[in-house]
Amino acid sequence: MERLGTLEVKNLSKKFRSRNDELTVLNDINLTVQPGEFISIIGSSGCGKTTFLRLVVGLEKGYEGEILLDGQRLNGPSLKRGVVFQDHRLLPWLSIEKNVGMGLKDAKSDESRKAIQEHLELVGLKGFEKHYPHQLSGGMSQRAAIARALVNRPGILLLDEPLGALDALTRMYMHQELERIWKQEKITMIMITHDVDEAIVLSDKIVVMSSRPGTIKKIIPVPLARPRDRASYDFVKIKEEVLEEFQLHTEHPFTYTI
Amino acid sequence: MKIQLLKNKLTGLIIPLVLYVAWDLLSRYELVPSTLMPPPKVLFETWWVMQSSGELLLNMKMSLLRVGAGFLVGASSGFLLGTAMGLWKPVEQYLNPVFNFFRQVPVVAWIPFLLLWLGIDEWFKIVFISCGAFIPMTLKTYDGIKNVPASYLEVVRVFEYGWFRLLRTVIVPSALPSIFTGLRLSLSEAWMLVIGAELVAAGEGIGNVMVIARRLFQTDVVLVGVIVIAITGFAMDRLLGLLETRFLGWHRTQNAQ
Ligand SMILES: Nc1ncnc2c1ncn2[C@@H]1O[C@H](COP(=O)(O)OP(=O)(O)O)[C@@H](O)[C@H]1O
Ligand SMILES: [Mg+2]
Numbered sequence: 001m002e003r004l005g006t007l008e009v010k011n012l013s014k015k016f017r018s019r020n021d022e023l024t025v026l027n028d029i030n031l032t033v034q035p036g037e038f039i040s041i042i043g044s045s046g047c048g049k050t051t052f053l054r055l056v057v058g059l060e061k062g063y064e065g066e067i068l069l070d071g072q073r074l075n076g077p078s079l080k081r082g083v084v085f086q087d088h089r090l091l092p093w094l095s096i097e098k099n100v101g102m103g104l105k106d107a108k109s110d111e112s113r114k115a116i117q118e119h120l121e122l123v124g125l126k127g128f129e130k131h132y133p134h135q136l137s138g139g140m141s142q143r144a145a146i147a148r149a150l151v152n153r154p155g156i157l158l159l160d161e162p163l164g165a166l167d168a169l170t171r172m173y174m175h176q177e178l179e180r181i182w183k184q185e186k187i188t189m190i191m192i193t194h195d196v197d198e199a200i201v202l203s204d205k206i207v208v209m210s211s212r213p214g215t216i217k218k219i220i221p222v223p224l225a226r227p228r229d230r231a232s233y234d235f236v237k238i239k240e241e242v243l244e245e246f247q248l249h250t251e252h253p254f255t256y257t258i
Numbered sequence: 259m260k261i262q263l264l265k266n267k268l269t270g271l272i273i274p275l276v277l278y279v280a281w282d283l284l285s286r287y288e289l290v291p292s293t294l295m296p297p298p299k300v301l302f303e304t305w306w307v308m309q310s311s312g313e314l315l316l317n318m319k320m321s322l323l324r325v326g327a328g329f330l331v332g333a334s335s336g337f338l339l340g341t342a343m344g345l346w347k348p349v350e351q352y353l354n355p356v357f358n359f360f361r362q363v364p365v366v367a368w369i370p371f372l373l374l375w376l377g378i379d380e381w382f383k384i385v386f387i388s389c390g391a392f393i394p395m396t397l398k399t400y401d402g403i404k405n406v407p408a409s410y411l412e413v414v415r416v417f418e419y420g421w422f423r424l425l426r427t428v429i430v431p432s433a434l435p436s437i438f439t440g441l442r443l444s445l446s447e448a449w450m451l452v453i454g455a456e457l458v459a460a461g462e463g464i465g466n467v468m469v470i471a472r473r474l475f476q477t478d479v480v481l482v483g484v485i486v487i488a489i490t491g492f493a494m495d496r497l498l499g500l501l502e503t504r505f506l507g508w509h510r511t512q513n514a515q
Contacts, residue, residue, distance in 0.1 A: 059412055077416040089413050093431040093508045102427065103417045132508055152417075 005070045005080070005155045007033040007056065007188065012065035013213075014051055025051050027213035029065070035155070038182055039190045040199035041207045042242065048214025049192045050086070053158050056190070057083045069156075079103060082149035086160040088141040090133040096120070096144050097129035103152035119147040122181055139170045143177070150185060159191040163198065175201050179226065196242050200235060201228050208245045218245055296478045301485070304478040313467070314486065320462040321452050322490075324380070328387025329448040333441060336392040340399025340440070344433070357396060365390040365451060369458060378459035383452065390451040391444040398440025402433030435509045438502045442495055449491045 012029040015022050025048040033039055041049050054060040056067060058077040067074045069081075082103070090099045101107035101116045120126050123143035133141055142162050149157055162178075163171045179202060182189050193199050199206045203222050210217040220241055224234055278298065284290050285297035292300075308314040339357070343350040368389060376382040410428050419427065456465025464483055471479035 057416060059415065077412075077418070079416070079418055081416070083416055085409070085413070087409065089409050091410060091413075091428065091431070093434075094427075102414070134508075 005188070006035055007031075007156060007190075008066070008068040008071075009056070010066040010068070012052075012055065012063060012067060014048070014055060014060070014063045024213040026055075026063075027215050029214075029216055031207065031216065031219075033156075033188060033190060035188055036186055037188055037204045038202055039188075039205050039207060040203040041190065041192045041209060042194070042196065042199050043209030043214070044211055044246075045194075047209045047211030049209060050160055052214070053083070053160050053190070053192060056156075057081055057158055079152050080154050080156070082152070082154035082157045084142070084145045084149050084157070084159045084162045086162075086164060088133075088138075088145040090141055090144055090148070092133050094132075095129065096125060096131050096133070096136070099133065099144060100147045100151055102148055115151055119151045122150070122184065123147045124177065139166050139174065142166070142174070146178075146181070150181070150187070153185075154187070156188040156190065159189065161192050161194060164194060171195070171198065176227070178202060196239055197230060199242070200224075200238050201230065206242060208242060210245075293475065294477060296481065300478050301482055304476075305482045305486075308479070308482060314464075314482075317462050317464045317467050318486070318490070321456065321464045324383050324387060324455070324463065325445075325448045325452045327384045328452065329391050329445055331384065332388035332391025332448065333395045333444045335388070336395025336397075336440070336444065337399050337437070339392075340396040340401075340437075341403065343396075344400045344403025345429075354400075361393050361397070365393070365447075366454060373459070379461070382459060383455040383461075386455050387448045387451045391448040394443035394447055395440040398436050398443065399433065402436025402440070403429060405436070406432040435502075435506055438498070438506065442498045442502075445494055445498060446491060449487075449494060453487060 009029055009031040012026060013024065014026040015024050017023075029052065031039075041052065043049055051060060055063055056074070058074050058081070090096075091102070094102070097116055097120070098107065100119055101112060104112045104115065106112055107116070116129075117126075120129065123146055125140060125143055125147065128136065128140070128144075133144070136144065142165075146157075146159075146162065163174050166174065175198060178189075178191075181187075182202075189202075191199075191202065200222055206220045206222060207216055208218045208220065209215065220238065222238055224232075224238070228235060281295070282298050285292055285295050296304075305314070339353065343354055343357070365386065368386065372382050372386055376385060406429050410432065411424075414424055414428055452463070453465040453468075456463040457469055460466060460469075464486060468480050468483040471477075471483070
């Protein structure tokens with residue numbers, strides 16, 4: 001099955017109108033994401049990252065410019081684009097198993113059961129099928145949300161600060177997991193993050209955004225071999241390059257995240 | 259854990275116990291005239307007489323039948339209206355203002371009007387109780403559906419659900435706690451109103467027993483009535499509470515966190 005798609009964003013602008021005010025949140029965004037790429041979007045709070053993601057998912061209407069998937073204009077949300085929201089949004093009344101099965105047409109069929117099992121294993125939640133979301137930790141909930149977004153095999157997975165709420169150690173563990181899932185599923189991933197290290201560890205390209213209005217300031221490729229060594233010279237060089245965009249010149253780049 | 263739970267339950271019994279002892283002492287030493295406040299012992303005897311003669315059961319049966327009918331009609335139509343207003347914009351726009359207007363009228367204020375239309379027979383009582391049960395059920399059902407978190411709705415938009423699956427997976431479960439609250443409010447309203455209706459209009463029923471007893475100055479019978487009403491109401495609410503725990507386990511445990 002052909003799952004991957006090329007995402008093209010051309011001259012995208014988005015305004016929010018209130019009664020007597022107009023706020024330009026995104027201005028002239030241009031970005032092409034190749035099938036199977038891992039892209040990180042990094043930028044300060046309020047610069048429009050979530051808005052961009054919601055536009056690509058199809059949850060936000062009314063924009064200028066074009067968002068094309070394999071040359072086709074987007075038309076509302078679709079099973080082809082999975083999304084992991086910043087808050088995991090698992091339904092509290094469904095067991096983990098049922099939550100993960102939400103994206104399947106007939107969650108009871110043998111095929112679906114198999115898919116659910118596989119994806120629970122993929123995110124390391126085997127054995128938690130019958131648990132409810134309130135019985136899971138933050139990291140486990142995010143992993144369940146990732147499994148849910150992947151189970152119907154979307155071509156693109158969009159992640160909105162999926163690891164933002166986790167502690168540093170769990171986060172590093174999740175980086176490995178995400179990379180493994182990305183490789184195994186051969187899927188395009190677009191991830192929003194605040195964490196420069198996280199972006200460099202995972203991405204093929206880092207999109208740096210500036211705010212008011214949100215624009216793409218720079219796209220920084222990360223041509224390092226995987227798995228990446230956070231202490232390596234090249235890693236630190238790229239980190240400096242990213243931080244420079246935020247005017248954080250420093251002799252101790254290790255100590256900064258945004 | 260179990261012991262703690264038991265302790266919590268027992269704590270709730272302390273004040274009733276104190277009141278009971280105070281009441282016993284007050285009436286035993288005739289600090290209050292026993293015609294106004296008969297001692298507990300007399301109440302037990304009265305209750306026993308009413309119980310064994312079948313008088314209590316017969317009248318309770320009448321009252322409960324009325325509550326049953328009124329609650330069934332009122333709560334189910336409330337559920338339907340609440341659901342319709344919650345799910346369909348046009349229904350909401352047509353009916354919500356009217357509903358809000360009429361619900362400002364205390365149900366008891368309808369009594370004269372209903373008596374004029376329906377007389378003092380069963381129809382009056384059942385319609386009256388239905389009206390009372392209807393309002394909280396409508397409100398809570400409507401509320402529950404209106405307050406389904408937009409974030410959950412977005413999740414299922416991505417999954418391209420049809421309306422039936424949307425209803426089953428998100429809207430109903432999300433609204434259910436509120437709907438259950440509606441049921442409980444509605445039932446307790448119905449139980450209060452049946453007594454009200456029986457106090458106003460003659461016929462069999464526990465409220466009527468009390469009206470007659472008042473005329474005959476049988477304070478003991480009046481008080482037995484009060485206590486039986488309280489216990490029955492309490493039991494009915496607990497029953498719904500148990501159902502709620504059974505069906506909405508996720509809700510309780512989640513909120514406990
Ligand atoms: N639905 C909306 N209506 C009006 N303004 C909005 C809406 N959503 C977001 N905004 C505004 O758009 C800006 C960018 O928001 P967001 O995309 O959430 O930023 P980020 O995810 O980068 O922190 C903020 O100033 C926010 O207040
Ligand atoms: Mg955001």
